[in-house]
Amino acid sequence: MRTEGSWRVDVVVGLASALTFLAAWLGGGSLWEYVNGGDLHGMYLPWFEEVARSVWHEGRVPLWQEWQFGGTPALGLGHPSALYPPTLLLFAGLLSSWAALQLLYALHVAILGTGISALLRPQGVGPVPAVVATLVVTAVVMRGPLLAGVDHPSFLAATAWFPWMLYCWRRAVTGRMLPWSAGVALCYAMQWFAGYPDFPFDFVVLFALVALLSDDGPLWRRLVVVGLGLGLGAALAAAQVLPLADAVRESVRSEEGDQHVVIRSFFAVLSPVRLWTIARDTWGLPAVALGLVALTRVNRTRLAWTAGFVWAAFALTPPFAWLYLLPPWSGVRFPFGWGGGTAVFLGLLAATGVATLAGSPRRWVRGLGVVLALAATTQALVVVWRSPTALPAIAPGNPMFRAPVVPQAAERARLLAEAAGSDRILSERDGRAGAAIRYHLRMAMGHEPSLISRRIVHLLAAGGLYDNLGMFRDHDWQMLAAKPVVASLLGIGVVAISPTKAAPLERAGFTRIGTLPGGDVVLRRAALPRVRLVHRADIAPGGEAGSLAAVLATPDGRPDVAVLDEGSVHPPLAEVPAGAHEAVRIVDDAPERIVIEATVAAPALLVLGEAANDGWRADVDGTPAPILHADHAFRAVWLPAGQHTVVFTYAPWSVRIGMLVSLGAVVVMLAFVLMPARRG
Numbered sequence: 001m002r003t004e005g006s007w008r009v010d011v012v013v014g015l016a017s018a019l020t021f022l023a024a025w026l027g028g029g030s031l032w033e034y035v036n037g038g039d040l041h042g043m044y045l046p047w048f049e050e051v052a053r054s055v056w057h058e059g060r061v062p063l064w065q066e067w068q069f070g071g072t073p074a075l076g077l078g079h080p081s082a083l084y085p086p087t088l089l090l091f092a093g094l095l096s097s098w099a100a101l102q103l104l105y106a107l108h109v110a111i112l113g114t115g116i117s118a119l120l121r122p123q124g125v126g127p128v129p130a131v132v133a134t135l136v137v138t139a140v141v142m143r144g145p146l147l148a149g150v151d152h153p154s155f156l157a158a159t160a161w162f163p164w165m166l167y168c169w170r171r172a173v174t175g176r177m178l179p180w181s182a183g184v185a186l187c188y189a190m191q192w193f194a195g196y197p198d199f200p201f202d203f204v205v206l207f208a209l210v211a212l213l214s215d216d217g218p219l220w221r222r223l224v225v226v227g228l229g230l231g232l233g234a235a236l237a238a239a240q241v242l243p244l245a246d247a248v249r250e251s252v253r254s255e256e257g258d259q260h261v262v263i264r265s266f267f268a269v270l271s272p273v274r275l276w277t278i279a280r281d282t283w284g285l286p287a288v289a290l291g292l293v294a295l296t297r298v299n300r301t302r303l304a305w306t307a308g309f310v311w312a313a314f315a316l317t318p319p320f321a322w323l324y325l326l327p328p329w330s331g332v333r334f335p336f337g338w339g340g341g342t343a344v345f346l347g348l349l350a351a352t353g354v355a356t357l358a359g360s361p362r363r364w365v366r367g368l369g370v371v372l373a374l375a376a377t378t379q380a381l382v383v384v385w386r387s388p389t390a391l392p393a394i395a396p397g398n399p400m401f402r403a404p405v406v407p408q409a410a411e412r413a414r415l416l417a418e419a420a421g422s423d424r425i426l427s428e429r430d431g432r433a434g435a436a437i438r439y440h441l442r443m444a445m446g447h448e449p450s451l452i453s454r455r456i457v458h459l460l461a462a463g464g465l466y467d468n469l470g471m472f473r474d475h476d477w478q479m480l481a482a483k484p485v486v487a488s489l490l491g492i493g494v495v496a497i498s499p500t501k502a503a504p505l506e507r508a509g510f511t512r513i514g515t516l517p518g519g520d521v522v523l524r525r526a527a528l529p530r531v532r533l534v535h536r537a538d539i540a541p542g543g544e545a546g547s548l549a550a551v552l553a554t555p556d557g558r559p560d561v562a563v564l565d566e567g568s569v570h571p572p573l574a575e576v577p578a579g580a581h582e583a584v585r586i587v588d589d590a591p592e593r594i595v596i597e598a599t600v601a602a603p604a605l606l607v608l609g610e611a612a613n614d615g616w617r618a619d620v621d622g623t624p625a626p627i628l629h630a631d632h633a634f635r636a637v638w639l640p641a642g643q644h645t646v647v648f649t650y651a652p653w654s655v656r657i658g659m660l661v662s663l664g665a666v667v668v669m670l671a672f673v674l675m676p677a678r679r680g
Contacts, residue, residue, distance in 0.1 A: 010117040013127045017113030017134040018106045021384055028385035030102055031151060033394050038432040040151040041394075042447035045097055046434030047080035052091035055082075063243075064591045064650045068436035068446025070456045070490065070611035070633065074591075075240060075655060076247025077451055081154065083240055084193040104153050108160040109138055115163030116347060122170070123301060125355040132377050133351035136287045139380035140343035142387045143282045145267055148336055150387045158199035159340035161187040163348075165207060165229070172225040173217035178672035184229025185236055185669060192237035197244060200237075201328055202315070202337030204230060206308045206345075213307055215300035232668060238661035246654035250613055252454040253331055256468060260333045264324065267316040267335055278313075283346055284383075286375035290353030291346055293372075297356055305345045312341035333450070350376060408517030413439035416496060419513065419522050422530045423493025426465070428475060429520065430496060444490045453611045455633035458548050462486050477501055481508035484525070488557030489631055491609045493527040496520045528557040528631075531596055533584050533604045533639075535573050541566045547632045562607050562630040570628060570638040574602040592650040600639045606646055608635045615652025620644055 025031070035041060051074075054062045061082055062074040074080055081087040086107055090100040113134040120130050141149040141156050149155040168183030191200040207230070211222045234241060248254075269275050279288050291309070294302055314320050315338040323329050357369025413435050416425050424444045430436070431445040445465060449457070460466035463486030464476025477497070480486060481504035487495075495505060499521045506512065510523035540550035540563050550563045564570075576582060580601035588595035598606055605628070612635040618625045620637060621644055630636035637646060 006121060007118070009127050010114045010121070013117035013130045013134070014110040014112070014114035016127075017131050017138075018110035020131070020135065020381070021109040021138060022102070022106045024381045024384040025102065025105065025388070029388045030098075031105070031388045032098055032101070034151075034388045034391040035394060036147055036151045036391050038447055042432045042434040043079050044153060045101065046437035047077075047082075048087050048091040048100070049097060050437050051080050051082045052088050052093065055088055056092050062591060063652075063655055065437065066442070066589075066591050066610065067440055068431070068443045069449060069452040069460075070444070070609070071613070072452050072611070073243055073247045073613065073615070073652070075243035075658075077448070078195045078197055078240070078244055079154070079448060081157075081193065081195040084157070084190070084195065086157070101153070105156060108153075108156045109134065112137060112156075112160040112163065115160070115167055116344075116351070119163045119167045119170075120348065120351055123352060123355075125351050129351035129354040129358075129373070132354055132373050132380075133347035135380035135384070136284065136350050136376055137343040137347035139383035140283055140287075140346060141340060143383055144339035144343075145334075145336065147387075147390055148334075149339065150391055152196070152336075154194045154196040155199070155336060155340065157194035158191045158196055158203075158337070159343060161190045161194075162203055162206075162340065162344050165203070166210060169207070169211065169222075169225055169229060170214075170216050172229070173214075173222050177221070177225060177228075178675055181225050181228045181232065182669040182672040184225065185232035185665070188230055188233025189236035189665075192234075192240050196336065197328075198332055198335060198337035199340055200337075201332065202312070202335070202341060205323065206312060206341045209308050209311060210304045213300060213304035232665055235661050235665035236669065238665070239655070239658040242654040242658035242661075243652065246614070246652060247451045248331065250453055251451045252457045252468065253450065255454070256333075259468070260331065261324075263333050264316055264321075264335055267338075268321065269314055269317050283342070284376060284379045286372050286379055287346055287350045290351075290357075290372050290376060291349035293353035293356055293369075294349045302349065302352060305348050309342060309345035309349065312338040312345065409433060409435065410439065412496075412516050412518065413441055415514070415516055416494060416522070417441055419524065420494040423527050424491040425494045425496065426475075426487070426492045427496035427520070429518065442491075444492045453613055453633060455544065455548075455629070456490075456611050458544070459486055459490055459551075459633055462548070462552055463490075477504045481505050483552065484508050485552060485554055485556050487525065488527050489551060489609075489633075491527045491530055493525060495523040495525075497523060528559055528609060530609045531584055531586055532559055532607050533582055533598065533600060534560055534562045534607055535575050535602060535604050536561045537564050537568075537570070537573060537605060538562070539564055539566055539568065544632070547629065551632045557631075562605050562636055563632065564636070565629045568628045569626075570605070571603060571640075573604060573638075576601045594648040596646040596648075598639060598644045598646060600641050600644060603638070603640050605630065605636045606639050607631065608648065610635055610648075613652075615654070616648055616650050619647045619649070 051062060054060055065072055065074045075082055086104060090104050116133050117127060117130040141159055165184055165187040168180045168187060172180035188200060191203060208226055211226045214222060295306060311320055316335060354369055354373045357365055360366055412430060424442050426444045431443055432447060434447055435441050436443040436446045449466060457466055463483050464479030495510060496516055497520055502521055502523060505523055510525040512521050513524045514522040516522060538561060540547040547563055547565050582599055582601045584596060584598040586594060587597050607630045611633060612627060612629050616627055616635060618627050618637045620639060625637045628636040
C-alpha cells in the first residue's frame, strides 16, 4: 500500500529527473539550431506560437488555416497541439520560443518521472531506481528510429502519460473504479492532444496487454476499467480525434497504402544482428542487463511489462505486424509509437532490476546493482547530452537541411507579401521554414503535406510540387514550366527561387522582379485571381480524375470559365450584357470566415480559389447556398444578377460533434470523480 505523503516522493522524483535532464540537455547545447529535418522549425514551433496567440490574444481555437496548401483544417493536422494544455501555457508569450521549447521537454520528463515513481512504489521500488528508469526512458525515446524523438516534442509528450495510465488503471482495479478510470481517460486524452496519433493507437494495444496479463483484481474488472478508461478518454479527445479522422478522409492517405507498407518495413527487426544493434545503440546494454535481472524474480506484473516490451520491440515483425492489416494501423506510415512503449517497459524493468540487486544479501550483488545503475544512468545522460548535436546543424548550404530560420526571415516575408499582393507565393525555403504560419504568408506550399485536400494534392503533383513524405525533395521546376496552368489555378503569382534554378520558369513566362535576402530571386507571373465571377461552366465527366484532366487540358487558366464536377447542379448562367459593370471583392478575410461583396450583371458563378474541404458552408444574402467544386479543387456558388454578400464559414460537423462529445465526457468524468466512495 502507498504510505501517506508518498505523492511527495513521486513529485521529488519527477523534479529531480527533470532537473538532471535539463542540465544534460542544456550542457549539450539544447535544441534549436540542430534539427532532424524541417519538422521542428517548419511545423511544430510556428504552430505552437500561432495556436497560443490565437487562444490567448484572440480568444479562439483555430479551426482552419488559410496560409498554405490552399487552406487545411487546423485541428485535423494534429501537430499544432491546439488543445494540449502544456503547449498552450508555455507558448503563451511570457517566454521566448527557445525557453518554452526547452521547458516543454523538461516538463514532460517531470510528468514521466512522477508517473514512473507512482507506478513502481507498490512494487517495492524506491525513488532512486525510479529516477534511473525515467532517464532510461527519456534516452530511449531520444535514440529511437531516425532520432525523431529528439526534435519531435510530441514523442516524449505522449510517452510521458503512459505510466500514469498504468498507475490510474491499477488504482481503479484495486480501489475506487470510477474516479481512477477518469484518471485513465484523462491520460489517454492527453496522448491524443499531444499531437502524434500513432502513440495513442499503439498504447491501446500495450495497455490492454498489461491488463490481460496482470493479476491486479479479477479479469472482468481489469477489462472493464480498460474499456471505460479508453472509451471515456477517446470521448474526451473527440474534439481532436473527429477532425483528424475528417482530414484523413479528405486526404490522399488512403491512396498511399503500398508506400506505407514499404516504409513500415524499415522498422522491422528481422535478424539477430539488427536486434543486437538496437539493444546496443537504442536501448543501452546496462538497461537491458538490468531488465534481464528483473526477470530472475518473475511475478505477474513483471511478466506483463516484459510482454509489453516484446510486443513493442517486435511490433513491425510478423506475427505482431499482422496488426497492420487492420485499421487504423493500416493507414500508419511511420510507426513511431511503439518506441515510446518499448522505452517505458524497459525503464520499468530496469528499475525493478536495480531494486532486485539492491535487496540481495550478498554485498557483491548489491555492488553490481550500483555499477549497473550508474552505468545505465550515465549512458542515458550521455545520450541526452549528445542528442541535439547528433542531428545535423542548420546550414543554408546543406541540401537536405536548409536553414528554416535565417536572420532575414521577417524581411523576406515582408518583401514576398508586397510582391504577391493577393496572389499565392511559391518558395521552397520559406515553405520549409514555416513562414506561411509564422508570418501569415499565403503560400501554395508549406510543411507537412500529408493531410491536405487530395484535390489540392492532385494539382500540386501535376506541377511537380508535391512530396508525399514531407522529405522536401526539390520541386521539379521543369514540370511546372511545362504546365503553367497549375500555377494559374493555384493562384501562384510569385516564386522565390535560387537564381541557378530560375531558367525553366523564366522561359515559361515568369519575369524576374527582384532579389531577396539570402540570394533568392523573385519571379512574377499573372495567376487567376483569388475571387472571380464566371459566366460559363464546363461539366467534366469522370469524377475527380475527369475534372483534373479537364483543368489541365488548357495551356493556362481560363478566368472566364469554371470546370465543374459531373453532376454539379446550379441554375443557368448568362453572358454579361454589353456595357454592364461587374465587381467582386473580399471585404472580410478571416481563417474561418470570408465575406465577399459582388455586383453581378447576369447570373454567374462566384469562384473562390480556396480549398473546398467539407465543413465549409456558404450564405448568399443570408440564405444558405450549395458549394460546388470548381476547377477541381476550389469553391464556387451561384449568384443571380444584382448586389450580393456572400459569406463562407468553416464549421465542420466533426468539430461541432467533437466539441459536444468532449464536453459530455468532461461532465461524465466530473461525475465519476465526485461520486462518493462505495465499499465492496
